[in-house]
Amino acid sequence: MATAVDTENPLVEGLERLPVHPTALVIFGGTGDLAHRKLLPALYNLAHEGALPERFELIGVARRDQPDEDFQGMARQSIQRFSRTKPDPDVLEGLINDTRYVPGAFDDDNVYAQLIRTLDEFDERAGEQLDRVFYLSTAPQFFPVIAGKLGAAGLNRCETAHTRIVIEKPFGYDLESARRLNAEVLSVFDESQVFRIDHYLGKETVQNLMALRFANALFEPVWNRNFIDNVQITAAEDIGIGGRAGYYEGAGALRDLVQNHMMQLLALLTMEPPTAFEANRLRDEKLKVLEAIVPPAIADVPSMALRAQYGPGVVGGHRVPGYHEEEGVAPDSRTETYAALRLHVSNWRWSGVPFYLRTGKNLARKVTEIAVTLKPVPHLAFQSQGSVGVQANQIILTVQPDEGVTVSLGAKIPGPRVRIRPVNMEFRYGTSFLSESPEAYERLILDAMRGDATLFTRNDEIEALWGIIDPILTAWHEDTTSLIPEYESGSAGPAEADQLLDGDRKWRRL
Ligand code: BG6
Numbered sequence: 001m002a003t004a005v006d007t008e009n010p011l012v013e014g015l016e017r018l019p020v021h022p023t024a025l026v027i028f029g030g031t032g033d034l035a036h037r038k039l040l041p042a043l044y045n046l047a048h049e050g051a052l053p054e055r056f057e058l059i060g061v062a063r064r065d066q067p068d069e070d071f072q073g074m075a076r077q078s079i080q081r082f083s084r085t086k087p088d089p090d091v092l093e094g095l096i097n098d099t100r101y102v103p104g105a106f107d108d109d110n111v112y113a114q115l116i117r118t119l120d121e122f123d124e125r126a127g128e129q130l131d132r133v134f135y136l137s138t139a140p141q142f143f144p145v146i147a148g149k150l151g152a153a154g155l156n157r158c159e160t161a162h163t164r165i166v167i168e169k170p171f172g173y174d175l176e177s178a179r180r181l182n183a184e185v186l187s188v189f190d191e192s193q194v195f196r197i198d199h200y201l202g203k204e205t206v207q208n209l210m211a212l213r214f215a216n217a218l219f220e221p222v223w224n225r226n227f228i229d230n231v232q233i234t235a236a237e238d239i240g241i242g243g244r245a246g247y248y249e250g251a252g253a254l255r256d257l258v259q260n261h262m263m264q265l266l267a268l269l270t271m272e273p274p275t276a277f278e279a280n281r282l283r284d285e286k287l288k289v290l291e292a293i294v295p296p297a298i299a300d301v302p303s304m305a306l307r308a309q310y311g312p313g314v315v316g317g318h319r320v321p322g323y324h325e326e327e328g329v330a331p332d333s334r335t336e337t338y339a340a341l342r343l344h345v346s347n348w349r350w351s352g353v354p355f356y357l358r359t360g361k362n363l364a365r366k367v368t369e370i371a372v373t374l375k376p377v378p379h380l381a382f383q384s385q386g387s388v389g390v391q392a393n394q395i396i397l398t399v400q401p402d403e404g405v406t407v408s409l410g411a412k413i414p415g416p417r418v419r420i421r422p423v424n425m426e427f428r429y430g431t432s433f434l435s436e437s438p439e440a441y442e443r444l445i446l447d448a449m450r451g452d453a454t455l456f457t458r459n460d461e462i463e464a465l466w467g468i469i470d471p472i473l474t475a476w477h478e479d480t481t482s483l484i485p486e487y488e489s490g491s492a493g494p495a496e497a498d499q500l501l502d503g504d505r506k507w508r509r510l
Contacts, residue, residue, distance in 0.1 A: 018450040021161065022055035023131040024122050025449070026115065028106060028146055029138035030060025030071065034168065036078040038199075039137060042441035044079040044087060047095045051446055055130060057122045058099045061111060071101035084439060106142045112153035119155075129161035133449055136167045139247075143167055144184040151188030166195040166448045169260055170251065171457070174473055175466035182459045191459055195448045200261040201455040202440030202447075204429070205399045209268045209370070210277070212397065212405060219395070220273075222374060224349045229392060230502075232371040233265055235359040236510055238315055239366075240489070241337070245328030253307070253339040254476075257359045259469045263290070264457075265370060265399070266355060270345050279453040283461055290464040292347040301475035304343070306485070306497050307336030310362040313489030320362060320489045334476075334484055337361040340497040341472070354502060362489040364510040368399035371508050382418045391422045403437070404428035 025043075027035055046052050060071050075096050079087055100118050104111035123129050134150060136143050147165065150156050157163055167185065172178025185194055200206050213219055222228065235257050241248040248256065264286075271285040296304050311322040323329055323337050338360030345355065374393040382390075396406040404427050411423040429437060447455055457465075487494040492510040501507065 018452050020051070020053045020446065020449050021131045022053045022126060022128065023133055023449050024057040024059065024119055025133045025135060025445075026059045026061060026119075027135045027137055028061045028142070029136070030101070031062040031064055031074065032137055034137045035060070036074075037082050038439070038441045039135070039445070040075050040078045041083040042439050042445055044083050044092060044095055045085060045438065045442050046446060048085060048088060048091050051442075052095075053449075055126050056095075057130065058095070059102060059115065059118055060099065061102045061104070061106075061115070063103065063105055065103045066101065068099065068101045072096050072099050075099060084436065106138060107145050107149065109149070109153070112149050112155065115155065116153060129158055131162040131449065132158060132164070134163075134165045135445075135448075136165065138168075140168075140170055140173070143171075144181060147185045147188050156188045156193075162193075162451060163189075164193050164195060164448055164451065165189050166197060166445075168197050169199075170255060171196050171260075171462050172466060173250070173255060175463060175470045178462050178466045182462065186459065192451075192453070194459070195444075195453055196457040196459075196462060197444060198260045198264055198457050199440040199444065200264050200399075201457075202442075202444040203399060204437040205397070205403045206265065206268065207455075208403075208405075209265070209397055213269075214273050225351055225353050227374050228353050229373045229375045230354045230356065230505060231269065231373070232356045232358075232508055233262055233269075233369075234357075234371070234508065234510070235262055235368045236363040236493075237359075237361050237366055238363060238490075240310065240315075240320055240362045241323070241326055241329075243327070245326055248337075249329060249333060249335050252335040253337055253359050253361070254469060254472060258339055258341065258357060259465055260457075262357050262359060263465050263468065265368075266293075266343070266345075266357070269370060269372075270350055270355075272349075277454060279456075280458075282454055283458045287458070287461050287464055289345060289347070290461065290468065292345050292350070293343055293468050294346050295468050295471050298471050298475045298478075301472050304341060304500065305472045305475075306338075306340045306494070306500055307476060308338040308360070308485040308487050308494040308496065309333075309335070310337045310360070310489045311486040313362070313491065315362055315364075315490040322486070322489070334480070336476070336484065338363075338487060338493055338497075340493070340500055342500045342502075343468070356501060356505075356507070358493065358497060358507065360487070360493050364490055364492050366401060367510065369508075370397040370399070371395075372397075382420055390420050402428065403430070404432075 027039060029035060076092060079092060102111055102114045102118065119132060136146055172181050213223065267286040267289055271289040274281040274285045309323045313320060324331055324333060340358040343355045343357065372395040376392045380390060390410055391408065394408040398404050407425045408422050409425060410420045413419040413421050444455060485494040485496045497507060
């Protein structure tokens with residue numbers, strides 16, 4: 001088991017990071033689910049750690065007509081309920097008691113006029129212009145509306161401070177709409193002002209993928225087609241769609257998890273080493289590798305992609321309904337709650353290595369992991385000695401839960417004979433660092449306030465991602481007749497997914 005060697009000196013993290021200037025953060029969709037569960041609790045934890053600038057102002061914008069005090073009350077409750085640490089009353093009050101609320105529709109000019117008044121008041125009080133961060137946590141149809149209105153109101157630039165816009169997912173629903181949205185946003189803001197969120201990039205374990213690859217000489221020599229047999233990326237969830245049918249029916253698993261989170265994992269796993277952990281150097285490398293993934297021809301989609309829907313079953317001891325019985329789901333809905341793909345990265349490093357991706361709702365357990373399986377050794381000298389279960393080495397990167405890295409090795413079973421059995425060498429975050437990882441949103445909100453776009457998706461990257469997924473979406477959209485397999489809720493997914501695997505490969509057990 002690995003333990004952190006020098007906990008007194010946690011590398012140079014933080015030392016050369018950009019400072020956080022005094023900032024006013026405006027959350028559009030401030031009363032929504034994401035604000036409740038993630039954004040407000042993340043802000044509280046940043047405040048608790050002293051990571052927010054001394055001057056930090058918060059404004060919520062949403063349709064509901066209510067005074068500042070009601071928004072403050074709601075924010076307090078969200079934090080008390082969802083914060084990963086128990087809120088300290090003083091820190092909580094310090095964050096919340098001067099929070100403002102601007103009610104109105106996102107296309108209403110009065111909203112922006114009131115925003116200007118409130119932001120000016122904050123600036124006056126501070127005696128300087130605060131940086132402004134506009135966080136779009138609304139339904140996606142409002143993204144271009146809000147960007148346009150901010151521009152029309154002159155809120156897209158500040159004379160002496162920075163202005164930034166953070167845009168939640170989904171960024172478009174296919175290649176064309178993503179291009180359109182990019183064009184609309186970039187007609188108002190410069191790319192350097194735009195922060196497209198993929199919260200997986202804020203997860204410690206996802207960043208650790210880069211640390212593992214680029215801070216260790218051990219892996220690089222085998223990180224290629226000569227040694228790697230195949231890669232499986234799994235993002236399994238043990239929850240259904242909850243109350244999100246309105247969104248999910250129009251999205252489906254491919255758009256919801258594959259196009260963004262899973263493809264980001266694939267890009268970080270396969271990209272060439274960037275020369276610096278800096279926004280454009282890193283994103284250039286990701287873009288290059290994404291461009292090496294050849295999008296499938298529509299006719300080939302049935303042989304490289306599979307969709308399915310959950311039926312009724314038992315998850316975590318509870319009986320759950322099938323997708324078609326969920327509230328708000330059309331009885332004849334063909335929206336997939338499970339997607340599996342086989343992709344290839346066509347470059348010198350990866351040619352011929354299959355990458356298998358699968359994700360689904362209501363599966364047996366929640367796990368996000370990358371399993372890199374190496375090729376078997378060329379000759380086994382111990383055969384006659386009765387070795388049992390000799391397996392190819394695997395490197396398993398567990399993103400969540402039980403975050404860590406496992407390397408499977410063949411080891412000799414104690415005794416007079418040379419018998420081999422697989423054993424695991426493990427590093428677990430929990431035991432090695434003895435500290436709880438911050439939530440992804442804490443890191444990302446802070447990075448956006450700093451203007452560090454390293455962990456955000458660039459416009460060309462977004463379009464490359466959609467370019468890979470688009471033919472699959474089109475093929476599925478055009479196919480209105482073939483049966484969509486159903487899997488039992490609480491199971492490992494549809495048996496049909498096995499057909500995507502070549503040879504005698506198997507999906508890892510869930
Ligand atoms: C979101 C999806 O982006 O990611 C959800 O919209 C999904 O459907 C969630 O449940 C998973 O995130 P995490 O951090 O729990 O893996």
